[in-house]
Amino acid sequence: MLTPPPDAPVLATVRPDWVDNNGHMNMGFYLVVFDMACDTLWADLGLGAPFRARGFTTFAAETWVNYVRELHAGQPLTSTSEVLGHDAKRLHVGLALHIKGNDAVMAYSEQMLLSVDMDGPRASPFVPTVAARVQMLATAHRSLPRPAYVGRVISLPAAKTA
Amino acid sequence: MLTPPPDAPVLATVRPDWVDNNGHMNMGFYLVVFDMACDTLWADLGLGAPFRARGFTTFAAETWVNYVRELHAGQPLTSTSEVLGHDAKRLHVGLALHIKGNDAVMAYSEQMLLSVDMDGPRASPFVPTVAARVQMLATAHRSLPRPAYVGRVISLPAAKTA
Numbered sequence: 001m002l003t004p005p006p007d008a009p010v011l012a013t014v015r016p017d018w019v020d021n022n023g024h025m026n027m028g029f030y031l032v033v034f035d036m037a038c039d040t041l042w043a044d045l046g047l048g049a050p051f052r053a054r055g056f057t058t059f060a061a062e063t064w065v066n067y068v069r070e071l072h073a074g075q076p077l078t079s080t081s082e083v084l085g086h087d088a089k090r091l092h093v094g095l096a097l098h099i100k101g102n103d104a105v106m107a108y109s110e111q112m113l114l115s116v117d118m119d120g121p122r123a124s125p126f127v128p129t130v131a132a133r134v135q136m137l138a139t140a141h142r143s144l145p146r147p148a149y150v151g152r153v154i155s156l157p158a159a160k161t162a
Numbered sequence: 163m164l165t166p167p168p169d170a171p172v173l174a175t176v177r178p179d180w181v182d183n184n185g186h187m188n189m190g191f192y193l194v195v196f197d198m199a200c201d202t203l204w205a206d207l208g209l210g211a212p213f214r215a216r217g218f219t220t221f222a223a224e225t226w227v228n229y230v231r232e233l234h235a236g237q238p239l240t241s242t243s244e245v246l247g248h249d250a251k252r253l254h255v256g257l258a259l260h261i262k263g264n265d266a267v268m269a270y271s272e273q274m275l276l277s278v279d280m281d282g283p284r285a286s287p288f289v290p291t292v293a294a295r296v297q298m299l300a301t302a303h304r305s306l307p308r309p310a311y312v313g314r315v316i317s318l319p320a321a322k323t324a
């Protein structure tokens with residue numbers, strides 16, 4: 001997992017209307033912020049506006065969120081991200097949310113994204129320039145310790161379920 | 163998995179501001195609707211307003227979303243839900259989103275929720291009336307075929323990752 005740089009941009013500040021009866025950010029809005037984190041990573045991978053202008057995009061296939069610590073209104077959020085795997089049409093990423101200026105992981109999201117040709121829409125291989133950047137970032141991230149959050153299954157021990 | 167009844171209430175209609183550059187509901191907003199689906203299930207389980215008034219609530223620990231089919235602005239959404247497992251302090255549920263009047267699963271969310279005493283807040287066993295309702299619903303749902311969406315791990319085959 002990566003550590004946020006001191007100049008990490010603020011993706012969003014926790015909005016009062018994101019806070020629920022529990023006085024913390026509602027679980028529903030975490031993916032709204034993780035989507036913003038994706039946009040930042042997408043720019044690095046060449047998956048941003050120029051890519052979309054050519055008729056390509058990405059669709060989320062699966063997302064998973066681990067709610068690590070409560071978030072409260074007014075907290076400025078930054079993110080870190082890592083490429084966990086990829087093939088010709090798929091990108092497996094891990095994203096962490098942090099409060100600006102603090103390395104602690106407040107939430108972690110693992111996501112599987114598909115490369116899509118909007119002429120369909122249908123799954124389609126990443127164009128070569130994007131594939132090269134994905135490969136480069138995957139190589140750079142390969143030596144990072146795999147976060148404990150990755151590859152989990154949501155379940156209760158069988159003996160404890162009724 | 164359950165089939166939505168004809169009189170299933172509409173949780174929400176896909177809002178134009180939930181639609182992204184891809185012309186479909188952005189991945190970030192699915193959990194906003196699944197949270198509404200939880201509220202419906204919570205009322206059945208006795209985890210609604212009276213429970214909160216006594217100082218108890220639930221926190222999401224982990225959520226997972228499988229994006230099955232695209233959703234578009236104006237579509238009215240309903241949900242079905244099932245109890246997949248539970249123990250004294252935890253509830254493992256599966257929720258499906260449907261377009262009103264259609265049984266097709268548009269998205270499926272698996273979630274692990276914690277029973278929480280707001281005096282802390284700290285994890286705390288479900289109060290007896292809730293535990294009894296959870297047990298009753300879990301028993302009713304035990305004979306349902308387990309959805310293919312449940313218990314998945316987000317990953318790419320090792321041979322394909324770079």
